[in-house]
Amino acid sequence: MENYIVVNQCLFVKMPKELDHHETDRIRSDMDGYFITHPIRHVAFDFSETEFIDSSGIGLIMGRYEKLHVAGGKIFVMGVIPSIRRVLAMSGVTRLVYIKESERDVFASIQ
Amino acid sequence: MEFTNEMKLELKAISENESFARMVIAAFTASLNPTLEELGDVKTAVSEAVTNAIIHGYEGNRQGVIRMHGYIKGKILHIVIEDDGVGIPDIARAMTPLYTSKPELERSGMGFSFMEAFMDELTVESEAGAGTKVMMKKIIGLENKYE
Numbered sequence: 001m002e003n004y005i006v007v008n009q010c011l012f013v014k015m016p017k018e019l020d021h022h023e024t025d026r027i028r029s030d031m032d033g034y035f036i037t038h039p040i041r042h043v044a045f046d047f048s049e050t051e052f053i054d055s056s057g058i059g060l061i062m063g064r065y066e067k068l069h070v071a072g073g074k075i076f077v078m079g080v081i082p083s084i085r086r087v088l089a090m091s092g093v094t095r096l097v098y099i100k101e102s103e104r105d106v107f108a109s110i111q
Numbered sequence: 112m113e114f115t116n117e118m119k120l121e122l123k124a125i126s127e128n129e130s131f132a133r134m135v136i137a138a139f140t141a142s143l144n145p146t147l148e149e150l151g152d153v154k155t156a157v158s159e160a161v162t163n164a165i166i167h168g169y170e171g172n173r174q175g176v177i178r179m180h181g182y183i184k185g186k187i188l189h190i191v192i193e194d195d196g197v198g199i200p201d202i203a204r205a206m207t208p209l210y211t212s213k214p215e216l217e218r219s220g221m222g223f224s225f226m227e228a229f230m231d232e233l234t235v236e237s238e239a240g241a242g243t244k245v246m247m248k249k250i251i252g253l254e255n256k257y258e
């Protein structure tokens with residue numbers, strides 16, 4: 001399955017089952033590769049298969065936010081289950097990102 | 112009171128072992144009949160402490176050894192995670208929400224805050240150059256306490 005896809009200058013990233021430091025290091029360097037080869041304004045993280053997140057995942061989202069928001073880019077988070085939403089809320093990251101149900105909702109807000 | 116159960120584990124300081132440590136603590140906690148939420152809380156706290164030992168304690172030196180000690184007394188789960196790494200010169204500052212000594216690595220500085228929020232008690236012992244010991248406690252299965 002495709003883990004990364006760029007549509008309308010938005011990089012869609014499929015998050016792994018467990019988003020920890022080991023996984024975030026890998027995802028961060030993959031994303032940096034896309035930033036070099038594609039003109040990317042927004043990022044949409046797909047959490048629909050993710051069951052675990054810790055502060056490393058929060059750091060990834062915050063870091064990408066810092067990178068994109070100065071140029072008006074948005075961070076979208078899709079498919080979060082309640083336990084993950086709780087961690088996002090505790091860290092305050094829910095104030096920086098747009099929580100969406102599906103890819104269609106993301107497309108609607110970047111048109 | 113005697114321990115109902117006890118486990119000790121030594122791990123190399125490599126990031127692959129973060130998920131391994133979570134699996135071990137989940138299996139160890141299972142005997143207390145935790146709720147899914149409690150299990151998630153414990154896994155997150157362990158993930159934070161082990162990740163800190165790898166990133167900060169040993170600063171990526173894969174030869175470092177992390178010790179995890181778990182024991183159960185009644186309904187209380189105790190977890191101790193220790194490293195012999197660089198240590199923490201100012202523990203109060205390190206535990207401040209959003210404080211990180213490694214912002215260039217895109218760390219959020221939320222690790223200790225999550226350990227505090229997800230466990231009932233958190234104690235950190237450390238000194239510059241003398242390693243770090245993180246001790247955590249959590250009462251598991253509160254809703255079954257009259258069984």
Ligand SMILES: Nc1ncnc2c1ncn2[C@@H]1O[C@H](COP(=O)(O)OP(=O)(O)OP(=O)(O)O)[C@@H](O)[C@H]1O
Nearest residue numbers: 055163167168205211212218219220221222223243
């Ligand atoms: N085992 C350790 N050895 C040495 N220093 C540590 C250790 N654990 C934590 N620290 C110090 O405490 C600080 C705060 O830790 P905390 O886990 O809260 O945030 P972080 O690891 O920097 O970021 P995050 O956990 O959000 O990825 C770290 O930046 C580091 O300076």
Ligand SMILES: [Mg+2]
Nearest residue numbers: 055159163222
């Ligand atoms: Mg940390």
